[in-house]
Amino acid sequence: AQELKNTGVTVNSLHPASYMNTTMVRQAGIMPWNSVETGADAILNLATSPALEGRSGLYFDGQRESRADPQAYDAKARQQLRTLSLDLVGRPSPISKERHS
Numbered sequence: 001a002q003e004l005k006n007t008g009v010t011v012n013s014l015h016p017a018s019y020m021n022t023t024m025v026r027q028a029g030i031m032p033w034n035s036v037e038t039g040a041d042a043i044l045n046l047a048t049s050p051a052l053e054g055r056s057g058l059y060f061d062g063q064r065e066s067r068a069d070p071q072a073y074d075a076k077a078r079q080q081l082r083t084l085s086l087d088l089v090g091r092p093s094p095i096s097k098e099r100h101s
Helices: 023-027 036-048 075-088 094-100
Strands: 013-015 059-061 064-066
Touching: 013 036
Parallel strands: 013 059
Antiparallel strands: 059 064
C-alpha cells in the first residue's frame, strides 16, 4: 500500500474465513468452521463497500478490520517478500537485479 500511496490504487489484505467447507478442508479431516459463502461475502465486501473506498493499507479478518501478523508491519520483511515474489514470477525487482549483476 505504501508503494502505491497517492496513485489512486488501494491495497488491502483479507483473510476471508477459516476452514471453509471446501474439498481441501474436508480431505484434511478438518471439521469446517465457515461456509464458502461467508468467505465470498467477505471478499465482495472488501471489493465493493463504499465505506472502504479510498482506504488503503488495511487488513480484514472476514468483514472485520483487524491487525495483521506483526511481520506485516515490518518494512524489511515486506521488502523481502516483495523481492521474492517478483523473482518467483520472473519479474526481478531492482534489488534482485543488483544482486545478479
